[in-house]
Amino acid sequence: MLNFALHMPTKIIFGKGEVLKSGEIVCEYGKKALIVTGRSSTKKTGVLDKVIASLKQAGVDSVVFNRIEPNPRAETVDEAGHIARENHCDVIVGLGGGSAMDAAKAIATVAVSGLPIHEYIRGNFTGKWRELLPIQKALPIVTIPTLAATGSEADGGAVITNLKTKEKSGINGPALSPKAAILDPELTYTVPANYTADGAVDMFTHLYEGYFTGDEHANVQDEITEGLMRNAVRFAKLAINKPNDYEARAHLLWTSTLALIGIANAGREGSYPVHAMEHTISAHYDISHGRGLAILAPAYFRLVIQTDRPHRLARLGRRVFDIAIEDDMQAADATIVAVVNWFKEIGAYDTLKNVGVKKEDLKMMADETIRVGGLGKNSLAGTHPLTSDEIFGICNAVYE
């Protein structure tokens, strides 16, 4: 087990109906909230109005910024940050999926500093991110997820896309850890099957990335990771078959939070190469992050992990998919099949071609992954430093 520092400061308020406590929770941190949300779904489902009413009842005024797009964009963040400043907002509420919550964190940063968010984005070489990260100052943030996926509700990171430069990359820092996260599983009843599936793939990916790339002598972490994976696999199927199944939604939501809160990876310190590759795809093609991850996984497993650490793929298969094969290489094969079958079962299996990626873009996107995710090096950091050629190979393998 590697040395680590771990801080999980976000207060978790979890359960049925807890969204009605929004006001009493938010009022601990401010008197005027900017509610950051997407264009329509939180309005349509009524949750936005519930939050506004709860805040009002607790004496918290609110301004709504409802123009966060999927893969939230730098210019949108900047605009909302200035609205927060003009309106003297002193707390930011991120209401929605990972996009709304990530945007809320970025907006909380811009609202304090007045700097454009692209200055902070890791990998943007015209920016000041080397000085500005980790972010120490931001308005207090409260998250209210309406989708079980990104784990953004209780971690200290966010991913923002600069569409002009086609850069999608991260910001992080202690100031981005939400003060509180209100996790009400009932808010996720209305999530359609495809987003439920993509969300499950996202949490599954958060879990396997560290598991495959990190220190291999962190058994507590590995067993927690495997347990969370089993829950993601099992409850995604249930939630898709029965969208109003409270236990399924509750388990998915809590799994998504725990997958990224820190306990799975602390002491293992794995890297996130599949995320880095996917960010390039969604920066260029604006697809669902979880779907992009599902597309890349089989080839990454086959071309990288099965070569480097087949025993880890085998262990995952045995412990998450009940594979009973003793030989590691054969078990690793069976694991890849099992993961693909799970993707197919929940409707997350896909190809780059099918989501609209042009074949002639693959080489460029591999290079872009290194340019943005390589942080100045000619490979992605990690136990297996992926090169542009390898990324190109992975993309090719899952093209159609």
Place this chain on the structure above:
Amino acid sequence: MLNFALHMPTKIIFGKGEVLKSGEIVCEYGKKALIVTGRSSTKKTGVLDKVIASLKQAGVDSVVFNRIEPNPRAETVDEAGHIARENHCDVIVGLGGGSAMDAAKAIATVAVSGLPIHEYIRGNFTGKWRELLPIQKALPIVTIPTLAATGSEADGGAVITNLKTKEKSGINGPALSPKAAILDPELTYTVPANYTADGAVDMFTHLYEGYFTGDEHANVQDEITEGLMRNAVRFAKLAINKPNDYEARAHLLWTSTLALIGIANAGREGSYPVHAMEHTISAHYDISHGRGLAILAPAYFRLVIQTDRPHRLARLGRRVFDIAIEDDMQAADATIVAVVNWFKEIGAYDTLKNVGVKKEDLKMMADETIRVGGLGKNSLAGTHPLTSDEIFGICNAVYE
């Protein structure tokens, strides 16, 4: 899954040699520390001097209070609290096992309020605990465990013994959550086999209590619990066989912390009847807490859990001890045997008679458990409200 609120504010600094960071960590919270520790072992091993030197280097003065006894006593806490006040200490460092860390939390409370700690102790009917708990004000606390056992390093509770009234019971509150916990597994190399074993039993008990008594639809929590139990079982054996095995000590220490940090029981809300029973024994006979827990477990499993929830005992056995029996009652039987065998293997198996308990005291101790732990009711709270007669039955069954 039940609704829950969860806050894990303690900063964790984990790893080899991290004790040398004591100064830079403690100086974030104060300039004059009371170091709370036991009579001899931290002096003998040199860790006390290391901590003092590290604090000094970071500009933190320290006063040492080195008279914490096992099952820390109310009068000792009061005395140390007054020493902290007289010396204008502004931060408390708990260095040692659960006793030193629990005492540190209680001392941090007394140092602020000046009230005797017995006023705060739950179940003391002459005290003001109903008004005073949860504790909102205390000096900042930093814990440095030298034993993997109680999980006190990163939770918001403490157990204190009033020897005059033979009451051993808890205090709790957000102010008792340590600001930081420095978890250096190398500090536990010198823990002798019997305390290593008792510590493993303590963490195992923290895990099974909620697992057996809490909500049964919290599968994420159950799987995390099972994973942590597997680690406790496996690494206790390794650490006892090879006391300087870093990975074994690291896994035991991190398991002990995670067992009580909140994630295992949040959403399940189990109760702690075996702890309540054991507290009576160690209040009267001053035995090791973990040893008392090991003594009680087999009869509690047999007389309570195998009747109420045999399927849970069976599940634990299948998932922690690889029991491959389909019938729940038979699997539950096999689980009890497996737990007892593990206790025997690590040297934790014992009887009340063997640790010096008088047979004629059993009825009195059963009544005392209800008086102190029943909080005014004639049974212990929980899904199975244990009566004095049942507790007497359990004690009798494990007498010899």
